[in-house]
Amino acid sequence: MSNTADNITIERKHSHVEICLQGDVAFKSKTTGFEQFEFIHNALPELSLCDIDLSTTFLGRKIGAPLMISSMTGGYSEAATLNQHLAEAAERFKIPLGVGSMRQALENPLYRDSFAITRKFAPSIQIFANIGAPEIAKGLRKSEISIMLELLEADGLIVHLNAAQELFQPEGNTNFRNVLEQLELLTNKITVPVIVKEVGCGISATVARQLLEVGVSVIDVAGAGGISWQKVEEIRYIRQFGQDNRFSLPALDLLLNWGIPTAQCLLDISELKKEHSEFIDIEIIASGGIKSGTDIATSLALGAQLAASARSLLKALYEGTLEKTIDTWLNDLRAVMFLTGAATIEELRNKRLTFKQ
Ligand SMILES: Cc1cc2nc3c(=O)[nH]c(=O)nc-3n(C[C@H](O)[C@H](O)[C@H](O)COP(=O)(O)O)c2cc1C
Structure with a gap:
């Protein structure tokens, strides 16, 4: 790589x-959709708050709670400190962690240590490598896959699909040809599960089906309603080139708010x-705008194995409240479980949601 x-x-x-910490990057006219749902109160929960067990499984392993720290960073010196703190928190709560793109x-x-540090500070949890669709489209060599997996002693590889982000990125790569074909080659030659995620525009059922048919094990929806990566890249574009007329104003508004809400995904x-027995074992991660224990609870009742969060946890990290934030979210989750009469995460997954009046 050149300098x-x-x-x-x-x-x-x-x-x-x-x-992500300071900019106005929230969707303007779109929400996650979680606010439309509520659980049915159970006046007779028949359990004590202290009976509630937050542990669950992910890809066949027990985890401390149905939460994951989403892929964020790595690849420059300060990222090592961020990854260290994220890894320490993940280890404390026994929850999975993704690292940022490993390109x-x-x-x-030179940039490998900022990723490898996660395993040093989180020896017992699941850690996932990460690479983008444009890299996949070029075809990953076996040696490249090995570097990523060995650096982290990774439990799986996350591939992010980020067409809208690349479209807005000043230096974006908009060649998304052959991604599916290359994903199929990847799932055939890799020994760990492949997770495919978006970054905030969501994954539809049609795309999920295409991904599952080529051997992907987990779909992380990363839906709309949280952060708009189009907005993040638009801010970078304006800083570099000033305001210009890349898109008409109505199109710009539409594109900045483009995406499928997380709850819809x-x-x-x-x-x-449910409709396809061949997909019975696949796991779904709810992400895109997760910012509370009630969002996590709603995600599980909508079919997710666990929820994942990036920006809210990054903000908490910078405010010095990362572990406190996770603690609060898990307490809120426990409260919802108590009031629905769910002693386990599995039981919560089977609780009914209603549309709010
Ligand atoms: C600072 C930052 C960097 C990110 N970098 C990556 C990345 O390298 N790879 C990736 O798959 N997703 C990346 N993401 C996207 C998140 O993993 C996540 O999908 C997205 O932000 C939506 O979740 P959220 O609403 O909880 O932030 C990044 C997110 C943040 C906040």
Whole structure:
């Protein structure tokens, strides 16, 4: 990788974190959809609060709670500190962790430590490698897969599909040809599960089906309603090139708010899973705008195996409240379980939701 390309990537990673923390990057006219649902109160829960067990399983392993820290960063020196803190929190709560895109670790060994540090501080949890669709489209070599997996002693590889982000990114790669075909080759040659996620525009049932048919094990919906990555990249674009007329104003408004709400993705993919016995074992991750224990609870009742969060936890990390935030979310989840009469996460998954009046 040339120095210039290296610098662009480091600038991008830095500004992603800075803009996510400070910028106006929320969807303007779209929500996750979680607010439309509520659980039916159970006046006779027949359990004590202290009976409630938050543990569950993910990809066949027991985890402390149905929450994951989503893929975020790595690949520059400050990212090592961020990844260390995320790993420490994940280890404390015994929850899975994803790292950010590992493209730089493949291109330059200098950047590998900022990813590898996660395993040092989280020896007992599931950690997932991460790479983007444009890299997949080019075809990953076996040696590249090994580097990513060995660096983290990874439990799986996450592939992110981020067409809208690339479309808005000043240096974006908009060649998404052959991704599905290459994913099929990947699932055939890799020894760990492949998880496919979006980054905030959601995965439809149609796309989920295509992914499952080529051997993907987990769909992380990363739906709309939380952060709009189009907005993040639009801010970077304006900083670099000023305001211009790439898109007409009505189209810009539509594109910045483009995406399938998280709750809609969950409903549609759960339905697909129910209708097709061959997909019975696949797991669904609810992400995109998760910001509370009640969001986690609603996600599970909508069919998710667990929920995952990125931006809210990153903000908490910067405010020095990461572990407190996770604690609060899990307490809220426990409260919902108590009031619905669910002693276990499995029981919560079977609780009915109603549409709010
Ligand atoms: C600072 C930051 C960097 C991110 N980098 C990556 C990445 O490298 N790979 C990836 O798959 N997703 C990345 N994401 C996307 C998240 O994993 C997640 O899918 C998305 O932000 C939606 O979740 P949220 O609403 O909880 O933030 C990043 C998110 C943040 C906040």
